[in-house]
Amino acid sequence: MLKHPCRVAALGAAALATALLVSGCSLQPDVSARLQPNPRISQPAPALTGTSLSGSHIDLAALRGRPVVLDFWASWCGPCRAEQDELNGLVSKYAAHGVQFLGVDIRDDSANALAYVKQFQVNYPSLFDPASDAAGTFNVNAPPTTLVVDGSGTIRLRELGSLSDVPSTLNSLLGSS
Amino acid sequence: MATATRPPARLTRPTARPPRRGARGRTSLGRFWHQYTRMRTAIYFLMGILGIVLIGTFVPQQFSSADQKVTEFVAAHQNLNDLFTHLGLPLTSVFVSPLFYVLLASLYIALLSCVITRGRALVGRTLRGYPRSPQYWGEWGSWLFHTSFFLLVVAVVFGKATGFDGIMTITEGQRVAETPASYDTLQEGMLFDGRHSGYVVHLNSFRAPLQSNGMPSDFVSNMTLYDSGRPVVTKDVRVNEFLGYNGVDFYQQDYGWAPHLLVRNPAGEVVSDTDIQMISDNKTASTGVLKVPDYNYTLPGQSKPTQIGAKLVLYPDAQALPQVSGTGNALNVSYAPGTAAANNPVLEVQLFVGNLGLDNGSSQDVFSLDTGAMTPYYASAAAFALPLHQTTTLQLPAANNGTAGFTISFVDLPQFSLFHVKKDNGVPLVYTTFILTMVGLLTKLYLRPFLERRRRRRRTVLQAGGRGGSQVLESPPTTVREEVLTR
Amino acid sequence: MTDTPLSLTLFGVAVAFYVAALVGFLAYISFRRRRVADTALALVALGWPFHVAAILTRAFEAGHWPLGNIYEYSTGISFVVVTTFLVISLRAGQRLLGVPAMILAIALMAVAYMLYVPPGNLVPALHSYWLTIHVTSMATASGLLVFSSFFAMFFLARRWADGYALATAGGASRVGGVSGGGGAAVMTSGGGGGVGGGAGGSLAGALRKLPSARTLDGWSFRFVMIGFPVWTFGVMMGAVWGEHAWGRYWGWDPKETFSFIVWVVFAIYLHARVTYGWRETRAALITVVGLVAIFADLYAVNLWIAGLHSYARA
Numbered sequence: 018m019l020k021h022p023c024r025v026a027a028l029g030a031a032a033l034a035t036a037l038l039v040s041g042c043s044l045q046p047d048v049s050a051r052l053q054p055n056p057r058i059s060q061p062a063p064a065l066t067g068t069s070l071s072g073s074h075i076d077l078a079a080l081r082g083r084p085v086v087l088d089f090w091a092s093w094c095g096p097c098r099a100e101q102d103e104l105n106g107l108v109s110k111y112a113a114h115g116v117q118f119l120g121v122d123i124r125d126d127s128a129n130a131l132a133y134v135k136q137f138q139v140n141y142p143s144l145f146d147p148a149s150d151a152a153g154t155f156n157v158n159a160p161p162t163t164l165v166v167d168g169s170g171t172i173r174l175r176e177l178g179s180l181s182d183v184p185s186t187l188n189s190l191l192g193s194s
Numbered sequence: 195m196a197t198a199t200r201p202p203a204r205l206t207r208p209t210a211r212p213p214r215r216g217a218r219g220r221t222s223l224g225r226f227w228h229q230y231t232r233m234r235t236a237i238y239f240l241m242g243i244l245g246i247v248l249i250g251t252f253v254p255q256q257f258s259s260a261d262q263k264v265t266e267f268v269a270a271h272q273n274l275n276d277l278f279t280h281l282g283l284p285l286t287s288v289f290v291s292p293l294f295y296v297l298l299a300s301l302y303i304a305l306l307s308c309v310i311t312r313g314r315a316l317v318g319r320t321l322r323g324y325p326r327s328p329q330y331w332g333e334w335g336s337w338l339f340h341t342s343f344f345l346l347v348v349a350v351v352f353g354k355a356t357g358f359d360g361i362m363t364i365t366e367g368q369r370v371a372e373t374p375a376s377y378d379t380l381q382e383g384m385l386f387d388g389r390h391s392g393y394v395v396h397l398n399s400f401r402a403p404l405q406s407n408g409m410p411s412d413f414v415s416n417m418t419l420y421d422s423g424r425p426v427v428t429k430d431v432r433v434n435e436f437l438g439y440n441g442v443d444f445y446q447q448d449y450g451w452a453p454h455l456l457v458r459n460p461a462g463e464v465v466s467d468t469d470i471q472m473i474s475d476n477k478t479a480s481t482g483v484l485k486v487p488d489y490n491y492t493l494p495g496q497s498k499p500t501q502i503g504a505k506l507v508l509y510p511d512a513q514a515l516p517q518v519s520g521t522g523n524a525l526n527v528s529y530a531p532g533t534a535a536a537n538n539p540v541l542e543v544q545l546f547v548g549n550l551g552l553d554n555g556s557s558q559d560v561f562s563l564d565t566g567a568m569t570p571y572y573a574s575a576a577a578f579a580l581p582l583h584q585t586t587t588l589q590l591p592a593a594n595n596g597t598a599g600f601t602i603s604f605v606d607l608p609q610f611s612l613f614h615v616k617k618d619n620g621v622p623l624v625y626t627t628f629i630l631t632m633v634g635l636l637t638k639l640y641l642r643p644f645l646e647r648r649r650r651r652r653r654t655v656l657q658a659g660g661r662g663g664s665q666v667l668e669s670p671p672t673t674v675r676e677e678v679l680t681r
Numbered sequence: 682m683t684d685t686p687l688s689l690t691l692f693g694v695a696v697a698f699y700v701a702a703l704v705g706f707l708a709y710i711s712f713r714r715r716r717v718a719d720t721a722l723a724l725v726a727l728g729w730p731f732h733v734a735a736i737l738t739r740a741f742e743a744g745h746w747p748l749g750n751i752y753e754y755s756t757g758i759s760f761v762v763v764t765t766f767l768v769i770s771l772r773a774g775q776r777l778l779g780v781p782a783m784i785l786a787i788a789l790m791a792v793a794y795m796l797y798v799p800p801g802n803l804v805p806a807l808h809s810y811w812l813t814i815h816v817t818s819m820a821t822a823s824g825l826l827v828f829s830s831f832f833a834m835f836f837l838a839r840r841w842a843d844g845y846a847l848a849t850a851g852g853a854s855r856v857g858g859v860s861g862g863g864g865a866a867v868m869t870s871g872g873g874g875g876v877g878g879g880a881g882g883s884l885a886g887a888l889r890k891l892p893s894a895r896t897l898d899g900w901s902f903r904f905v906m907i908g909f910p911v912w913t914f915g916v917m918m919g920a921v922w923g924e925h926a927w928g929r930y931w932g933w934d935p936k937e938t939f940s941f942i943v944w945v946v947f948a949i950y951l952h953a954r955v956t957y958g959w960r961e962t963r964a965a966l967i968t969v970v971g972l973v974a975i976f977a978d979l980y981a982v983n984l985w986i987a988g989l990h991s992y993a994r995a
Contacts, residue, residue: 089375090486099555123375128456130468132488135463136499153373155394160375237949244945251938289933350931359929405802412805434809434926445928614928621924628917633911 059173062087062166063154069142070122070130077119084190085117087164088182089157090143091125092133092136096178097161101137102179104163107187108141114191119144123152123160165190230300231307237299246297250288251474267447302347309341328645335637342630349627353620355383360388360615361443364397364415365452365469366608372615373440391442394420398428400609402449408478408533413449415611431613441617448612451480451508453541454605459491460598462592471610472508473561479531482506482561484543487552491600494593501552503563505544507577512540529579539582539607545571546589686742686800691735692756694858696790698728699763699783706779710887718776725779742881743800748816749807751980754795757817758979759786761824769828777891781831792980811922818915819940823975825908826947830972832901833965835891842888845881878973898961901968902954909947917941939978946971 047063048136065077065087088104090097108118120143122130128147134143146152155164165174165186174186229235249307254263264286269273282293287442316337324330362370370376372393382388395417402413418428419439431437437444452469461463466486474480484504492499511532529540550569552558570576571588580586587604592598705721736756740747749754766782769775803812891897919940920930931937950967 062458093485093552093560095552095554095556095558096551098487126466126468128464129488132463132465132486132490136488147396148369148371149373149375150371150394152390153371153390156388158374159237233952237952240945240949244942247933247938247945250933251935255933298798407801410805411802412808432808434811436925436928443928445926447927535693577969616928618928621930624930625921628920632910632914638885639906639910658923 020045027153058170062164062170062172065121065144065151065154067144067146067151070127070134070145071142071162073142075119075142075144077166080117080119080167083115083117084168085119085166085185086111086187087119087121087166088125089121089152089155089160089162089164091123091160092129093125093162095172098137100161100178100180101139103141105137107180107183108182111187111191112141114187116191117141121146121151121155121157123147123149123157227307231304233304233308236301236304236308239297239304239369242297243301243332245296246283246291246294249283249285253285253288256287294364294586298347302344305340309337309344312337313341328642328649330522331645332638333640335634335639335641338634339631339638340634342627342634343644345630346627348625349516349620349623351620352623353618355385356387356619357617358382358386359618361447362613362615363471363610364395364402364613365610366397368469369394369396377615380381391421391440393439393442394423395437395444396420397611400449400611402477402534402609404533404535410477410534413446415446415449415613417444419444441619443616443618445614445616446611447614450474450477450610450612451510452608452610453482453506453508453539454608455484455541456603456605457484457486457489457502458601459489460592460600463490465489469608469610470506471560472506476531476533478509478511480508481561482508483561485550485552485558485560485563487550491590491598493533494591500547500566501550503546503565503568504602505546505563505577507542508539509542510539511535511582512538512579528577536582536607539604541580541604542577543580543586544577545588582607686738688735688739688742688800689797691731691738692794693793694792695728695732695735696787696794696796698724698731699787699790702728703783703787706776706783709776710780711883711892713887715776718779721779722767722776725763725783726835728747728880729763729767732756732763736760739800743802744815745803745807746817747902748812748820749803750798751796752793754816754820755789755796755980757820758824759789759793761821762786762789762827765824765828775892777835777887778831781834782828785827806926809922809926811918811925815915815918815922818918822912822915823979825911826943826968826975827972829901829904829908830968832897832904833968835888836894836897836901836961836965838888839894839897839908842885842891843894844888849882850884894961895931898964901965905947905950905968909951912940912944912947916944922939936978939974939981943971943974943978946974 062077065075067075069075070192078086078191086107090101091096104118112118118141120141122143123146125145125147127147130143130145133139151157155162161178163174163176163180163183164172165183167173167190173190174182176182199656254267257265268286271285278285282296283291288294312333316333319330331442331667358381360377362372362377364370372391374380374390396419398416398418400413400415402410412432414429416428417431417437418425419437420426421439427437427439429437430437431444431446433446436446451472451474453472454469455466456464457466465488466484470482470484472480472482484502484506486502488499489501509529509531511534512529513532515528515530529542532538546563546565546568548565550558551564551567558564578586580602582604583606585601587599587601589597589599691889702721702724705717705724708716710720736747736753739753739756743749743753748757762782763786766778766786770778828844916937921936923932924930946967950964950971953967954964
């Protein structure tokens, strides 16, 4: 076979094409069907500044020194609503240990978001991000996405649609400091 | 594929082809390969593709036909569809079916094999100083034509695999960042690096001026694109004029009404203040759904706060019908669609109270209302009319058998614009292969006859001069117009 | 009702000339008088300027390139068909070609009339100079490729006529008439013998006025050679337009799909013919498949299958 380089090349192309086409069947799979990658874990958190739902100024950098739980949410998002009570539970457990909680309300209207905050008795501030600008810089594809940022400003955890690993991450951060 | 497994008895037949790697020990794999990459086989592959494509024209296809038609077809031909799906050809998505890809890949492998073999032969002949006859140029034309087809697929795959493709909705006055969270649907290529641009687009205004026949003469989105907070482009985007910046392109695709509704609960708090996207085919009547999940009001005797939802029908140019009940009760007025112009916008609101079903964690379609755990506001499920700039006050039960008033206001009637947003770096390559294909095809079909005619004319002149003997002998036969395109 | 636009009146005059010409060509089959055919040809040549004028006035009335809906498109293709026919018949003396050419031209114009739309604005999707490039090349290519099928059908007819003549010459006493000067003698002498043989002989005789089967096959190939690159160019320009307007150069929209089918059919024709020497009968059958595909692309897709190109109906 090696006497025929063209044949080898063609076989290579055949293998590649078959692998590409038959396995995936589509060159552009739907993003929502894809597993969430962890592209920014253990990377420094990008800058995050803006205005909160209640109108005050928010700057993630000002919270440096303490672990921060960053939750991207929206009032129309069913999974966000389902996990809000659990998130509130984490707040009451960890806020006393110096953990900061910060919401980022994406693709939303402020009145609807404020009604959500009132209904779920959310007691941490949320940055208002109707254009999903901050979601973009944090590579967040969809709410609810929860990040844990350590005191040095490094992203230590990223979870989509779940909070299950947040307590252990916070425990290890609090234990090590 | 069937032809590939056919016993290669035909090979033993004497053929005109010179036995280059001939009878000397061709392995069974080699024989398979030979059969597989023959042009006859390629033509069968092409015919197979043709068959699939024909199915694709007549059966509604996912992503290109309306979803409803696809569902209807699957429901009506359940067994047939199941059978074909097992055969690797799901009828409603033939263009992304395994069988289609296998045939395409086979065709392109055959094409690649042919292009390599012929290319080597041509280069060899050129190096050996083969005379530059018309036939020689014709073969180069044919080679270029086939090679550019191979390159076309490379360009398409490269562009799709390294780019993305999505749909984004923006309401007038809204700003949206080009990032995955902003899309209604988004497909990313397998080799896409995951880095979206983050450009923020602002829909300054949208207009769809109507002609006398009620059809829009044009639809235009005036947009500004911001790169890192700086406005870099402002443009009127219409069907044939897209907004492109650094490889990210925004195409005007569709538009619709987005009535701005404001809802206050009995405590007078604003619990919803939002633009609601409506869908329709003709913009003279469109439908949408209002959901107020955080109504912040608990009905007497219940433990949890209630939620409200509404099915909406918008008539931008509502024509009042004769009243059904004749009592003059506004709640019984019904409307018919007029034109698509916002001459008399009226919303028909069919209100529901109860549980929207959002809080159990499910993701819901914004265009549908699950009324399974809700009760109609009016026992008859009747709708009430809400003209533009008006507020309707309604009553809900309150403690001690009292009532509590709440309001719904139709504040404004902006429009939304739907964009196809994509990045495809393969497009310039695709266009290059188009040019190469045309050059190859024209060379093959026209340059050769042209050269032959010229040569014949020259030969006639030479013969007339009486010293054309050797020239004539050198000329290839000119009676056969066509020769082997491949192989 | 508003007044009939000038373009429609001119359109009607052109159709009237073509119908008269068709009658002439049909008469030519029966009487085989050169003068009849020449008169018919003259009628086509007289109708043609009206056809041109109909298209030009339509362009002025509508204010855009006159290929924006199916009325204009059908009128355009029939124009390509008539023009091509005139060129061939004047240069190569192909009179009998008038029958299929006129039938097709009249049919296209009848469809155009049935789907008539008064001159008006284009739908927004067509506001583009690509309309001129893409749609004009598709209409031209369609008009040219149908001639390859016409010649292929003539080839088949001529083959049949040759076979008929051979069979008659071998089996009956009426030998002299057939092999001598065509079928005229067959028709007259066969009057007493058998009606069927007479009619067949008449048709066979007329068909044997056609050029040789080999020549017809060559003409069929020549029109694929001309039409195929134009079709290829048109499809590619459609892809460029699709990219420009919608952001995708190919989407398996029904119209796109069918244009691909037509392209593949003629690509198979070229390959099969060139590689296997699939000339004549089998090649002729492929072009007939191509003809069916072209018309499916032109009408079936627009009228019965919804897609992005459906606006062409309005």
